[in-house]
Amino acid sequence: MAIINNIRRLRFEHGEMTQQALAERIGVTRQTVNAIEANKYSPSLETAFRIAAVFAVTLDQVFQHQPGAEPP
Amino acid sequence: MSFREKSTWISFLLTLVGFGFYFVSVLRQLIWPVHPHRNFFMLFVALLLLIIVLNVVLHAIAAARAPADARTPQDERERMISLKAKRPAFYVVMTGSFLSVGIIHLNVGPWPIINAVLFSVWLGQLTNYGAQLYYYRRET
Numbered sequence: 739m740a741i742i743n744n745i746r747r748l749r750f751e752h753g754e755m756t757q758q759a760l761a762e763r764i765g766v767t768r769q770t771v772n773a774i775e776a777n778k779y780s781p782s783l784e785t786a787f788r789i790a791a792v793f794a795v796t797l798d799q800v801f802q803h804q805p806g807a808e809p810p
Numbered sequence: 811m812s813f814r815e816k817s818t819w820i821s822f823l824l825t826l827v828g829f830g831f832y833f834v835s836v837l838r839q840l841i842w843p844v845h846p847h848r849n850f851f852m853l854f855v856a857l858l859l860l861i862i863v864l865n866v867v868l869h870a871i872a873a874a875r876a877p878a879d880a881r882t883p884q885d886e887r888e889r890m891i892s893l894k895a896k897r898p899a900f901y902v903v904m905t906g907s908f909l910s911v912g913i914i915h916l917n918v919g920p921w922p923i924i925n926a927v928l929f930s931v932w933l934g935q936l937t938n939y940g941a942q943l944y945y946y947r948r949e950t
Contacts, residue, residue, distance in 0.1 A: 766885040779887050
């Protein structure tokens with residue numbers, strides 16, 4: 739089971755927020771935001787909640803399970 | 811490329827080239843003995859100091875080119891990469907150390923045993939840096 743996300747779309751909907759700006763707000767590097775967006779890294783719960791808080795949405799509006807897919 | 815990945819590349823290459831030179835010299839000595847062993851101790855110390863100085867200089871240059879990136883503390887993904895890379899490195903060092911202990915039975919004296927242990931540590935450190943670089947590349 740893999741986890742997919744809508745971060746790219748959410749960034750676009752929030753004034754085309756850059757990866758760097760999101761990274762600074764959640765306390766990680768830009769490369770980590772890039773890895774999360776590309777589904778190559780699953781963040782910790784704390785970081786996942788911080789991302790959801792930045793976009794003012796619930797966790798499941800950012801991350802979804804994808805049954806059957808292999809994790810990164 | 812993040813500052814931390816650049817930092818890992820710097821350490822990897824300096825360790826590879828610096829101590830690689832040392833172990834090639836030791837191997838040549840074992841095959842064609844020409845120098846007394848104490849010269850290799852001085853060579854090791856000189857290379858160690860050179861590697862430390864080059865590490866500091868190259869890290870300072872990398873930090874000056876991306877100061878904000880260099881000031882950012884290590885995040886959870888970077889910590890995970892660092893921890894994951896230590897696992898294969900540990901096995902390399904342990905295997906090498908046990909094999910080095912086996913050299914005692916060859917009655918070759920302390921110098922080859924010391925170099926065999928150092929060689930294991932060197933390979934372990936290269937594995938550590940190499941594994942970090944692999945994880946950085948895979949997840950970017």
